[in-house]
Amino acid sequence: MEHDPNGSGPSPTQPLAEFYREQFPLVVSYLLKLGADRAEAEDAVQNAMEMLVRHPEGIRSRAAWVRVVARNNWIRAMRRHMKAMPAGVACNDVEREGGRSPSNTDPADVIRQITEQEDAVRMIRSLPPTQREILALAFDGYRPAEIAEITGSNSSAVRANLAHARRRLGRLLTDRQALRTLGTAA
Structure with missing residues (x-):
């Protein structure tokens, strides 16, 4: 290419x-x-x-x-x-799409993977729209300067939004793991 x-x-x-x-x-x-x-x-x-x-x-x-x-x-x-x-x-x-699994995959693993994908989509969708858009562009490999040009904002605002989005997703993941730990301890 x-x-x-x-x-x-x-x-x-x-x-x-x-x-x-x-x-x-x-x-x-x-x-x-x-x-x-x-x-x-x-x-x-x-x-x-x-x-x-x-x-x-x-x-x-x-x-x-x-x-x-x-x-x-x-x-x-x-x-x-x-x-x-x-x-x-x-x-x-809530996105209801999941991928097809190979026939040798344990159905429980497939269900767990689909659930984790749905959880990830929910977490990303919980972000404010600007952070969600900037994070999606970053996932696609765009640099902050390119994201700024695409979104019409400045590079420092893009970097700040990326940092806020990552922190929020980190907190959501930590909360999710804590809930799982509590669930298995019960």
């Missing part, structure tokens, strides 16, 4: 089909980390990729641009969805 000269991602000269194959699952994963369900994420990313194909000119970093456009597509779709919902109806924001 060809990269930008600064090493931050795919080159603008990379063929679009290759870019799509490489980036589609990564951007879907990014939206899942932000709180989208799989169908919402895939729709938002597909729409962003179509926009890129129609208007590729002037885009300096296609990977960053697609993430921003996909995020904005997802947010707009959620707003439309929320407006269309009858009053008093709550959305279930």
Whole structure:
């Protein structure tokens, strides 16, 4: 794969089909980390990729641009969805997706793994939206300066939000482990 000269991602000269194959699952994963369900994420990313194909000119970093456009597509779709919902109806924001397991895997291990994944998703979703977004971009390998450019904030704010998010997740993990220890001691 060809990269930008600064090493931050795919080159603008990379063929679009290759870019799509490489980036589609990564951007879907990014939206899942932000709180989208799989169908919402895939729709938002597909729409962003179509926009890129129609208007590729002037885009300096296609990977960053697609993430921003996909995020904005997802947010707009959620707003439309929320407006269309009858009053008093709550959305279930817990991701129910788990992977398939090899046939030689102990079912108890698979259940434990799915439960841990759901717990991790719940913990990440408990973060404030800004911290969740910045953490998702960091998981995707973006540096604070790149995250600042994507989100429109400054690098020091990005670093502070990353530190706050990591501390909060650390506390949540510590609390979770303490609860498990109490549960096994009973």
